Amino acid sequence: MKFQGSAYLSIPGNGKPRFQAPCLHYESNYNVRKAYKKLLDQYGLDHISTVHGRKSNNARKESIAIIGGGWYGCHLARALSIRGYPVQIFEANDDLFQGASALNTFRLHRGFHYPRSVTTRLQCKEGFEKFVEDYPALSKMQSSAIYAISKDLPTSNKGKSVKEGIRFNKYKEIMDESGLNYKDIEATDLIKYQNIEGMVDTNERTIYVDLPREYFRSVLTGLGVDISYNSRVICLQNKDDGKVDVSYYTFDKKSIASVKNRTESFDYVINCTYNTYKPIKDLSATYESCIQLIYSSKVKNERPFSFSIFDGEFPSIDPFEFYFRPHGSSSKQFYIMSHVKLTPIKKYSTYSEARQHQSSLSKEEIVGLKDDFEKAFQDYFPDFYRYFSYEGYALSIKSKPNIQKKSEADFRGVITRQEGNIIHVFSGKIDTIFQAKCDVFNILKRNQ
Ligand SMILES: Cc1cc2nc3c(=O)[nH]c(=O)nc-3n(C[C@H](O)[C@H](O)[C@H](O)COP(=O)(O)OP(=O)(O)OC[C@H]3O[C@@H](n4cnc5c(N)ncnc54)[C@H](O)[C@@H]3O)c2cc1C
Incomplete structure (x- = not known):
């Protein structure tokens, strides 16, 4: 096996490794923290405040739960948090970028x-x-x-x-x-x-492959986004009072006894699981x-x-x-x-x-x-x-x-659907995150 580190797992008898969601070990003489800090100084929170204005802390806004910490969950969490919404991300894995955002063609x-x-x-x-x-x-x-x-x-x-x-x-x-x-x-x-x-x-x-995860870990923490890792959402329920109940279980990989079921209420929930959890109804x-x-x-x-x-x-x-x-x-x-x-x-x-x-x-x-x-x-x-x-x-x-019309077979846009106060975001490509952000803000504005 040519690589060390958890990014590569060997397949017995195959001799060649299978590449998994990268969680890399770096060269020992390479100071990742220092290099990353330098980068963040250049392109991190300072860059965000220059491009989008300082984080708004005005009137209290609706609480938002985001399910999934891939490109869509992280981009929306960043945008909403900059606008002053309190945001919590629920991610089933122990780190951000573990789904399609971790292993695609990156073009x-x-x-x-x-x-x-x-x-x-x-x-x-x-x-x-x-x-x-x-x-x-x-x-x-x-x-x-x-x-x-x-x-x-x-x-x-x-x-x-x-x-x-x-x-x-x-x-x-x-x-x-x-x-x-x-x-x-x-x-x-x-x-x-x-x-x-x-x-x-x-x-x-x-x-x-690796930098977006590092970037969002730091920037979202800097913006005060609450990230719950190892937290798999198992039920979403629109309530009569307009809130949404999010039920999830949290776990520590080392001990089955640590599994805990919890329910929390939010004003809105945004489902960013690439249509894998609670897929959009009536859309094949x-x-x-x-x-x-x-x-x-x-x-x-x-x-x-x-x-x-x-x-x-x-x-x-x-x-x-x-x-x-x-x-x-x-x-x-x-x-x-x-x-x-x-x-x-x-x-x-x-x-x-x-x-x-x-x-x-x-x-x-x-x-x-x-x-x-x-x-x-x-x-x-x-x-x-x-x-x-x-x-x-x-x-x-x-x-x-599933797109029926042959002329639209190359459609790669985002599909956004509202179901009560749950917003489902079915992503197309990475650069369609901006379309998703527009859709979500339009829904929030309409409901004000
Ligand atoms: C082979 C391949 C090649 C691609 N190539 C390109 C390309 O070159 N360029 C491009 O722009 N796009 C490409 N794409 C598309 C792109 O990867 C996706 O559009 C994008 O990564 C989707 O991001 P996402 O945040 O919606 O989903 P994901 O990155 O999949 O994130 C979803 C997250 O939700 C979490 N989750 C799921 N269920 C739950 C639950 N119940 N509770 C809590 N958390 C949950 C998962 O753990 C995951 O972290 C490609 C995709 C694939 C598969």
Whole structure:
């Protein structure tokens, strides 16, 4: 096993580690506290007060419980707390960022991924700018972010080529119309690609794997947000007096005897569990049991790049960026590989079925998937094995609303629903946090 620390768990007999929600051990000579304090001085509470004004402590506002400490729960907790709302987060795990926010592809989209939806492209463009303004330190520019159109046409689910695959000139026309800037590029001597009709270099960014958790831990505490870890919410009830009862159990992992059931009342509850706990009624959803593979680069001092093949069921590789280097890996550049068809291994109509699938995945299935991923990538990147060394795999679950209309298949917005004083937020992508914030504030304003 190449890594130490709880981020990697070895799978018996497999020899290669499975990547889990990162909770990293850092290089012993690296002073994380000091480095983080410096960063926070630059981009922490001072930055928030400059961008949003000082925290408002005016008239007493309604109490708010947020369920889930991922991107959505944390972003909303920060925004509400700045406006003076007393906020408490209930998180089932022992730290923030333990769900999809801990293990995704970490791409801060500008719109190039969505040639089929003008709405999503425009939303990405806006979300990208807001994200960089609001969280300037939490993402990193890629040296090149390449979108390449495959010479092959995408295949249908029956394995046949379909005619409507977007060709290179059409792809560029679509991006031009949306005001997305790019540079035409060709294969360089350094990196050789094949089976590509044309490529563009965009300036997309990668969100750090580890830094958002550190950031929110400090900033939310600084803002006075109460965070209850190891607290799983089991029941929500709208009461006649307009309050919502939140029942939860808290536990200490070391002792079963420490499990305690509690109920507290709040004026509002915001459900930020990615539609996994109390899914929105009357909205059918799919839960994809997803696998992505982690690689490190064999090239020394490489400047991280991403490479996405379009338009169809093709692979992508993205930087997997740590701000604080995991133990023993200070010089490594990590990458995460995903594939439109292979990453969602199986799709289910409930979250618990998807979880069950992940815990029953066998070593053979993972090895088989790894071979398929690498073959698919080699079709376009023949020097794959000269560049990349396999490090492990990452499992996560993607929740998606079932969209009936084909024209809206690329919808990645937020769905917000109110049920009494419970607000459900079903997230789309990371940069749609701003849309969620608008929806929540509109609901609170309407109810005043
Ligand atoms: C494979 C994959 C790739 C992706 N790639 C990208 C990408 O490149 N770019 C992008 O923008 N988006 C991407 N996404 C989407 C993005 O990850 C999600 O939209 C986002 O992380 C969801 O954040 P969240 O806060 O809603 O949910 P989560 O991060 O899942 O947080 C939910 C939290 O709720 C907690 N919780 C659940 N039930 C309870 C309960 N009963 N009581 C208390 N706590 C509870 C969980 O422990 C968890 O911490 C990807 C997603 C996946 C799965």
